[in-house]
Amino acid sequence: MAADSGDFAWKDTDIDLERELGEVNWPALVDYALIKKQTMLGDPEMPIACQLADKYNAGGRNVLRLLSFSDDTKWIVRLRRRGGELKSSDWELRFHSEVATMRFLAEKTRIRVPQVYAYETSELNPVGAAFILMEFLDGINAIDAFGGLGGGGQVPKEHHPSFFPAVAELQAEISSVRSAKIGSIVQLDDGTYDIGPIPDLGGPFSTAAEFLAAWCRRTPFNRTASNLRAVCDRQDPDLAEPLVASAFDFPKRLEELLPSMALRPGPFPLMHGDFSHHNFLVDAANPTQIAAVVDWEQSTTVPWELLRLPLFLPDFPDSLLRSWEVRIDRDNEAQAALRAEYIGYVAEAEKVRGLDKELSSVLGDRRSQDLAVGMDFWENEGKPVLYEAVLEAWKELEESGEE
Numbered sequence: 001m002a003a004d005s006g007d008f009a010w011k012d013t014d015i016d017l018e019r020e021l022g023e024v025n026w027p028a029l030v031d032y033a034l035i036k037k038q039t040m041l042g043d044p045e046m047p048i049a050c051q052l053a054d055k056y057n058a059g060g061r062n063v064l065r066l067l068s069f070s071d072d073t074k075w076i077v078r079l080r081r082r083g084g085e086l087k088s089s090d091w092e093l094r095f096h097s098e099v100a101t102m103r104f105l106a107e108k109t110r111i112r113v114p115q116v117y118a119y120e121t122s123e124l125n126p127v128g129a130a131f132i133l134m135e136f137l138d139g140i141n142a143i144d145a146f147g148g149l150g151g152g153g154q155v156p157k158e159h160h161p162s163f164f165p166a167v168a169e170l171q172a173e174i175s176s177v178r179s180a181k182i183g184s185i186v187q188l189d190d191g192t193y194d195i196g197p198i199p200d201l202g203g204p205f206s207t208a209a210e211f212l213a214a215w216c217r218r219t220p221f222n223r224t225a226s227n228l229r230a231v232c233d234r235q236d237p238d239l240a241e242p243l244v245a246s247a248f249d250f251p252k253r254l255e256e257l258l259p260s261m262a263l264r265p266g267p268f269p270l271m272h273g274d275f276s277h278h279n280f281l282v283d284a285a286n287p288t289q290i291a292a293v294v295d296w297e298q299s300t301t302v303p304w305e306l307l308r309l310p311l312f313l314p315d316f317p318d319s320l321l322r323s324w325e326v327r328i329d330r331d332n333e334a335q336a337a338l339r340a341e342y343i344g345y346v347a348e349a350e351k352v353r354g355l356d357k358e359l360s361s362v363l364g365d366r367r368s369q370d371l372a373v374g375m376d377f378w379e380n381e382g383k384p385v386l387y388e389a390v391l392e393a394w395k396e397l398e399e400s401g402e403e
Helices: 028-042 088-108 157-176 207-220 227-235 237-261 333-353 360-363 366-381 388-400
Strands: 050-059 061-070 072-082 118-121 131-135 184-187 193-196 266-271 280-283 286-294
Touching: 028 050, 028 061, 028 072, 050 286, 072 184, 088 118, 088 193, 118 207, 118 388, 157 266, 157 286, 157 333, 157 360, 157 388, 207 237, 227 237, 237 280, 237 388, 333 360, 360 366
Parallel strands: none
Antiparallel strands: 050 061, 061 072, 072 131, 118 131, 184 193, 280 286
């Protein structure tokens, strides 16, 4: 979600009805922001006012509100909803890492990200919620510029020649940030950066195999067995039991395959955790030029095999087409051509920037892409598909020497 856009889908309902947000002390938040603002201006006694907008935006784990100051500047406050799948210490690690990632990118790359002014990682503060105060960036997210979800969330064909190269250059820039370790970016007390553990997974990891083994042992499936069985029964009762067995056997099968998998060595690339056009801010008058990238919450360095094409490009592994849900979205030559077109732009961006060809190579490697999509289906969507087909396809392609 475009967490810092100037064109939100603002809600008019009472924000206090957002029960997962808890009881937020809004006056304390305004006071907190004012103190930070005065400190930044170098005068703690400077008379300045701050108004909190009535409307708000909510999505996923976060709630957003706009802060307007009397010096005509604006900030965004992003508050974390309570609950969720992570324990408190992992939430705090995720907050610290997101801030460190944005600060690192602002210092070390050409990628435009919101400036972070202040943040609190736990609810144990006068505001009563974990939050980030950050720069307000003018613009709208690209998915809205292209017609929103009402337009199917797709990038209009007439914009491909200009938007695809811009996204390719951005992805090449992000993946050029590399580390010998797989994990979350953290900022040390002396202001330097390092790689730390990944929330709820551990690490940092020295190899792709170490990361994948930890993923297999510690990552839960996105549905319960009973829920998955009920979904399958409604759609294709004959496949219900095989699909349930496949989903819950997948981590074990993947871990068993790891010793024979030819995984790429490090250094390992940074990956945006939700790389799609709803997180790209653009000018409404020129929506193909990306002005900034937001929502770095789940961004880490990763095995090369988990780098994916932008999520607005349809990509459903051929190996999973036997499953009822994916069959609806059957891949076709037009979609394959779209992916090839984008990968061509990535290769050109690598050439222009003087980068190696690792990104374009892995994006064109069907083994890697199928594995990445399959793991995403399993962890984040709980799709009922025959997951072992991804592993069988990996073995077949590796034995044949194809990519």
